[in-house]
Amino acid sequence: MSKLGIGLIGCGNIAMTYLRNARLFAGLEPRACADALPAQAALRAKQYGVRACTVEALLADREIDLVLNLTVPAAHHDVTLAALAAGKHVFTEKPLALSAEAGQELVAEAKARGLALGSAPDTFLGAAGRLARQLVDGGAIGRVVTGTAFMMGRGMEHWHPNPAFYYQAGAGPVLDMGPYYLTMLVNLLGPATRVMAMGTSGSEERVITAPGPLHNTRFKPETPTSVLSLIEFASGAIITFGASWDVHRHSNANIELHGTEGSLRLPDPDTFGGTVSLSRRGDGWEAVDTADRVYGAINWPYEQPDRANYRMLGVADLAAAVAAGRSPRASGSLALHVLDILAAILRSGENGEAVDIATSVDQPPVLQEDEAAAFLARTP
Known part of the structure; x- marks a missing residue:
């Protein structure tokens, strides 16, 4: 190539x-x-x-x-x-x-x-996303009935010296972090059809506590900082998705899926690796660390790595797609559908009504292990 x-x-x-x-x-x-x-x-x-x-x-x-x-x-x-x-x-x-x-x-x-x-995001093409897709497609948990996805944290003002742009319209926890979670869910479950949501904000003003020239100054969020939603998928699955920058500590799993034959737990979809856990018919969790798989090895941050970050994988797949005359897996159509879902969540949170999703998309083709490895110029 x-x-x-x-x-x-x-x-x-x-x-x-x-x-x-x-x-x-x-x-x-x-x-x-x-x-x-x-x-x-x-x-x-x-x-x-x-x-x-x-x-x-x-x-x-x-x-x-x-x-x-x-x-x-x-x-x-x-x-x-x-x-x-x-x-x-x-x-x-x-x-x-x-x-x-x-x-x-x-x-x-x-x-x-x-x-x-x-x-982006192309994180669903990483080791954890590929393993989860393999398990769901292979029927390891049967037909997915329900599940949860939670992105929760304190926000950015305690570490970012000028974080106000994260809280402007067009950003916020839903549009800034939601793409990682919804892209993973669409990869595993297929397209969404309808959402219902409620939104609120923890405070009228945020205080910047990070060091810098704006330390101890205040700004007003322009978008909800906590949103809880219910997403219906064409497959029949219903998933609760929560996104918040008003949470100091929590114990919710990043993503859990529950099916007719068992349950699946996924790591943070903002990383390419991590541990995927499977419970078969209520048995104990079988944890699989993906660090020994392609695009699962810990490599980031550069100085003291503690997670897998292979941003550029989606570009490599796009390059291969151009050469092969196919569509890229992390496609504009996939990103459009995810954006449509997230925009509908915000709209439902504003008007209190269910919102139908206008777009649809096919699940991205599975990235097989040999194809994933073939993208590499050298071992990470």
């Missing part, structure tokens, strides 16, 4: 993870980077041996086959649309856009131009 020339737009902290991980994959070659702050692009270029340039120059560069959109969420739509208009494949960080309507425009544009569109 020939190398796919990659140009990054957006050179913040997440760019370091993508550029570092790119060396793991055989079909990828980062070649250029651009940022609204030229000094930031120059820094990443020096660190990772790529060219720094303007956004306009990157989009016009014939050596760039794919644009990796790592800008802030509010810019995702416009940058992706410009890249598609320039004839580039695109892989964007989540969310695909700030609204389902804007996301639909991107999916339609990519299809009309015959270009591949992919979107």
